[in-house]
Amino acid sequence: MADTRKIVLEVLRYTPGQSTAPTLQQYPIEFTDDMSVLQGLQQVKDFVDGSLTFRWSCRMAICGSCGMMIDGAPKLACRAFLRDFLPGPLRVEPLEHFPIERDLVVDISDFVDKLGRITPWIEPREPRSLEQGEYLQTPAQLERFESFSHCINCMLCYAACPQYGLDSRFLGPAATALLHRYNSDSRDGAQAKRMELVNSEEGVWACTAVGYCSEVCPKAVDPANAVNQNKTASAVSWFARFLPGRG
Amino acid sequence: MDTVDVDVVIIGGGGAGLRAAIAAAASDPQLKIALVSKVYPMRSHTVAAEGGSAAVTLAEDSLEHHFNDTVSGGDWLCDQDAVEYFVEHCHEEMVQLEHWGCPWSRREDGRVNVRAFGGMKIERTWFAADLTGFHMLHTLFQTSMKYPSIRRFDEHFCCDLLVHEGSAQGVVVIDIATGEFSMILARAVIIATGGAGRVFRQNTNGGIVTGDGMALAYRRGVPLRDMEFMQYHPTCMPGTGLLFTEACRGEGGILVNRDGYRYLQDYGLGPPDPWPRKKAMELGPRDRLSQAFWHEQRKGRTIDTPHGPAVHLDLRKLGEKLLRERLPQICELARDFLGIDPAQAPIPVRPCVHYTMGGIPTDVNTAAPLPGLYAAGECASSGIHGANRLGSNSLAELCVFGRVAGEQAARFAREAPAPNGVSLRWQAQDARGSAVGLLARPAGGERLATLRDEMALAMEQGGGIYRLEPEMQATCKKIAELTERLPTVNLGDRSQCWNTEWLAAIELGFQLDVAQAMAHSALARRESRGAHQRLDEGLTERDDANYLKHTLASHVRAGPPAIGWSEVVITRSPPGVRAYGAAGESKEAAVG
Numbered sequence: 045m046a047d048t049r050k051i052v053l054e055v056l057r058y059t060p061g062q063s064t065a066p067t068l069q070q071y072p073i074e075f076t077d078d079m080s081v082l083q084g085l086q087q088v089k090d091f092v093d094g095s096l097t098f099r100w101s102c103r104m105a106i107c108g109s110c111g112m113m114i115d116g117a118p119k120l121a122c123r124a125f126l127r128d129f130l131p132g133p134l135r136v137e138p139l140e141h142f143p144i145e146r147d148l149v150v151d152i153s154d155f156v157d158k159l160g161r162i163t164p165w166i167e168p169r170e171p172r173s174l175e176q177g178e179y180l181q182t183p184a185q186l187e188r189f190e191s192f193s194h195c196i197n198c199m200l201c202y203a204a205c206p207q208y209g210l211d212s213r214f215l216g217p218a219a220t221a222l223l224h225r226y227n228s229d230s231r232d233g234a235q236a237k238r239m240e241l242v243n244s245e246e247g248v249w250a251c252t253a254v255g256y257c258s259e260v261c262p263k264a265v266d267p268a269n270a271v272n273q274n275k276t277a278s279a280v281s282w283f284a285r286f287l288p289g290r291g
Numbered sequence: 292m293d294t295v296d297v298d299v300v301i302i303g304g305g306g307a308g309l310r311a312a313i314a315a316a317a318s319d320p321q322l323k324i325a326l327v328s329k330v331y332p333m334r335s336h337t338v339a340a341e342g343g344s345a346a347v348t349l350a351e352d353s354l355e356h357h358f359n360d361t362v363s364g365g366d367w368l369c370d371q372d373a374v375e376y377f378v379e380h381c382h383e384e385m386v387q388l389e390h391w392g393c394p395w396s397r398r399e400d401g402r403v404n405v406r407a408f409g410g411m412k413i414e415r416t417w418f419a420a421d422l423t424g425f426h427m428l429h430t431l432f433q434t435s436m437k438y439p440s441i442r443r444f445d446e447h448f449c450c451d452l453l454v455h456e457g458s459a460q461g462v463v464v465i466d467i468a469t470g471e472f473s474m475i476l477a478r479a480v481i482i483a484t485g486g487a488g489r490v491f492r493q494n495t496n497g498g499i500v501t502g503d504g505m506a507l508a509y510r511r512g513v514p515l516r517d518m519e520f521m522q523y524h525p526t527c528m529p530g531t532g533l534l535f536t537e538a539c540r541g542e543g544g545i546l547v548n549r550d551g552y553r554y555l556q557d558y559g560l561g562p563p564d565p566w567p568r569k570k571a572m573e574l575g576p577r578d579r580l581s582q583a584f585w586h587e588q589r590k591g592r593t594i595d596t597p598h599g600p601a602v603h604l605d606l607r608k609l610g611e612k613l614l615r616e617r618l619p620q621i622c623e624l625a626r627d628f629l630g631i632d633p634a635q636a637p638i639p640v641r642p643c644v645h646y647t648m649g650g651i652p653t654d655v656n657t658a659a660p661l662p663g664l665y666a667a668g669e670c671a672s673s674g675i676h677g678a679n680r681l682g683s684n685s686l687a688e689l690c691v692f693g694r695v696a697g698e699q700a701a702r703f704a705r706e707a708p709a710p711n712g713v714s715l716r717w718q719a720q721d722a723r724g725s726a727v728g729l730l731a732r733p734a735g736g737e738r739l740a741t742l743r744d745e746m747a748l749a750m751e752q753g754g755g756i757y758r759l760e761p762e763m764q765a766t767c768k769k770i771a772e773l774t775e776r777l778p779t780v781n782l783g784d785r786s787q788c789w790n791t792e793w794l795a796a797i798e799l800g801f802q803l804d805v806a807q808a809m810a811h812s813a814l815a816r817r818e819s820r821g822a823h824q825r826l827d828e829g830l831t832e833r834d835d836a837n838y839l840k841h842t843l844a845s846h847v848r849a850g851p852p853a854i855g856w857s858e859v860v861i862t863r864s865p866p867g868v869r870a871y872g873a874a875g876e877s878k879e880a881a882v883g
């Protein structure tokens with residue numbers, strides 16, 4: 045891979061309170077075919093401009109730190125490869141729909157707060173002591189929620205969600221997927237509590253079924269599916285209120 | 292400077308820090324707990340662990356087996372009291388995670404499934420596909436949200452440990468988004484900051500794994516123990532160092548050289564068949580496998596890749612279906628980074644630095660030799676890994692000793708006096724002064740990355756799989772030189788807000804201290820044991836008469852560390868021969 049090629053990275057720079065407006069800065073770099081966009085940014089930071097700011101850690105698409113808009117689409121920088129964006133220039137911007145903290149770093153505290161509100165833990169359907177060992181859960185039961193548990197909280201789906209862009213009160217794709225993950229877990233008994241949130245104004249009803257969230261998800265979580273299933277579920281529980289014999 | 296008062300402050304939101312926070316909160320809801328992490332907890336490097344976590348589970352397995360595998364795997368440098376406590380508590384911790392929702396992979400009957408890892412007599416690795424660390428971390432993080440008494444300081448960088456009259460009483464943190472400093476005063480401090488693999492060049496670690504907590508304690512007089520032992524993982528991606536989990540081999544993958552030959556049989560790990568077979572061939576311990584690679588390279592039997600020599604990890608026999616089900620992340624990594632489908636072609640791999648066996652010394656209660664200070668996880672030297680960690684013992688350690696740390700720190704905090712705010716404020720001001728001083732330097736000087744890269748290269752050269760005295764000395768010299776150059780480094784970024792270049796400079800300071808402890812400890816250990824192998828004449832064998840001891844590197848202002856020694860705790864397993872493959876089988880048969 046001694047063969048290097050050239051591309052220009054065109055990166056959004058902005059420091060609230062210091063910059064008057066976001067600007068685009070161009071950085072020509074040389075790269076080899078196995079280099080990710082993250083490695084390109086690192087090269088700039090290390091050897092050209094130490095002030096360029098972005099988050100990263102694992103380099104292997106699992107920590108969820110490095111989400112950004114790459115060529116206009118939300119992607120993980122460590123899993124997007126420079127070779128795929130020739131001839132360039134390659135535009136790199138912070139994730140859409142989030143306030144910028146600096147350059148490519150956005151404020152995701154809104155999501156972290158939402159995560160805290162979906163009851164993201166097991167409230168046991170049946171209590172069980174440690175001495176009794178694990179709950180039994182068949183591979184089929186595991187499969188009902190497993191894919192929804194693959195969410196790495198990378199926020200690409202929020203950047204893809206037009207509804208979240210309009211009104212950030214919307215619970216949004218990943219939080220709904222995780223809510224659904226717990227609701228579909230055979231060990232859990234807190235469905236009713238979570239469905240209150242689903243049925244509220246900020247719940248799934250705000251979704252306009254665009255489906256772009258699932259398209260951009262790097263972990264095949266399919267948050268759109270979670271939202272849809274909950275639309276059905278919440279419709280059922282809503283109608284159920286009018287059936288005789290129910291409270 | 293703002294002051295926050297709590298009972299227990301925990302530095303680190305990885306597996307160990309989160310488990311400690313939950314344990315402290317659960318033990319006493321009245322306690323005020325601060326959890327500080329320089330990244331959001333779910334970004335911590337525990338997230339990258341793939342293979343699994345150990346716990347004796349099957350009827351044919353026993354605590355005795357887990358104990359023996361761990362102690363012999365560690366080349367008898369383990370503290371056996373810690374290993375005993377550890378193996379007894381792994382299972383309940385794994386069950387606890389299960390109760391909290393961890394999506395462990397299951398058998399048809401609904402019980403949790405286990406797989407084999409290297410150096411393991413009987414399958415005992417709990418796994419969640421090849422995303423075990425990811426699921427453990429998210430389960431712990433989400434469960435921690437249940438406890439209102441845990442106050443999180445996400446994206447806060449700890450730059451100093453506060454000590455008053457010989458006890459740990461708090462920390463100084465920087466809010467990364469604003470650059471503002473605060474002092475968190477606490478009656479007990481837990482360090483859970485993870486390993487230090489980034490001091491080496493090719494490694495499996497995330498960018499945040501810079502040994503901060505080890506250096507924080509070291510600078511405050513806590514010696515670092517067994518720092519010469521760094522684990523090289525045998526199957527990593529050349530160049531990036533990204534890991535292909537040992538579970539690849541646990542599921543039946545093989546390693547072959549350029550001739551398609553399973554070379555491990557030439558290094559006391561054979562015979563090759565039947566396969567898979569526990570504690571043999573590809574399921575030998577990591578140190579042995581990495582050493583075998585080194586010899587193959589010397590013999591010219593490796594494969595050339597653009598990023599240097601490699602051997603082949605061949606998973607084709609596993610078949611498409613099993614690969615997708617058990618090793619989905621491995622398939623993804625191979626496809627994205629190498630353009631390889633493991634069902635169709637072998638993956639080039641080489642050993643890379645993976646795990647820091649040494650660290651802050653702790654006893655069975657996770658107490659460090661500084662009252663009020665506790666440590667858990669990879670930053671600690673809990674005594675269970677000895678000279679070579681057994682795969683899947685680390686994730687289990689995070690839970691077992693993370694819980695102990697939370698409970699012990701909570702107990703200590705209930706009895707400890709309130710921190711001395713006045714004296715600590717001066718210390719905190721000092722810490723701020725030296726951190727901010729880096730930003731006030733006139734422009735000009737070397738780039739940070741230049742120093743960082745020189746450090747990583749020097750560590751690789753003098754701290755490799757095999758080590759030679761002159762190279763080790765050169766590394767010690769180089770680290771000292773870099774430490775002198777560090778204060779003159781040029782920081783182009785002068786902003787207070789989100790200044791990651793500045794934080795990286797502070798981290799590099801931590802790394803150089805840790806690197807120094809590693810290099811000098813290695814030089815002092817004049818024998819070969821586990822992950823520390825010397826080629827110097829007369830030093831190529833284990834020497835129990837002189838070196839069945841832990842190294843203790845103590846920080847010395849402006850000079851190399853002082854190296855001391857401490858006893859290894861041996862309760863019931865006297866040092867023996869580490870035998871794997873056929874030799875190991877006949878040895879075990881003889882014992883009965």
Ligand SMILES: Cc1cc2nc3c(=O)[nH]c(=O)nc-3n(C[C@H](O)[C@H](O)[C@H](O)COP(=O)(O)OP(=O)(O)OC[C@H]3O[C@@H](n4cnc5c(N)ncnc54)[C@H](O)[C@@H]3O)c2cc1C
Nearest residue numbers: 303304305306307329337342343449485668669683685686
């Ligand atoms: C690729 C890979 C695969 C692995 N696979 C396995 C496996 O299959 N089985 C196994 O048993 N082990 C495995 N390991 C080892 C194991 O994952 C780690 O040892 C373990 O996860 C470390 O956890 P920890 O909680 O100690 O630290 P980490 O998870 O690294 O967390 C450290 C925390 O400290 C915080 N921190 C650090 N410095 C500061 C500071 N200055 N200020 C504030 N916060 C700070 C960080 O933000 C982070 O929250 C693997 C390791 C790697 C790298």
Ligand code: SF4
Nearest residue numbers: 195196198199201261
């Ligand atoms: S659902 Fe997918 S895109 Fe959204 S945060 Fe989770 S992993 Fe990222």
Ligand code: FES
Nearest residue numbers: 102103108110122
């Ligand atoms: S660096 Fe972790 S997801 Fe990209």
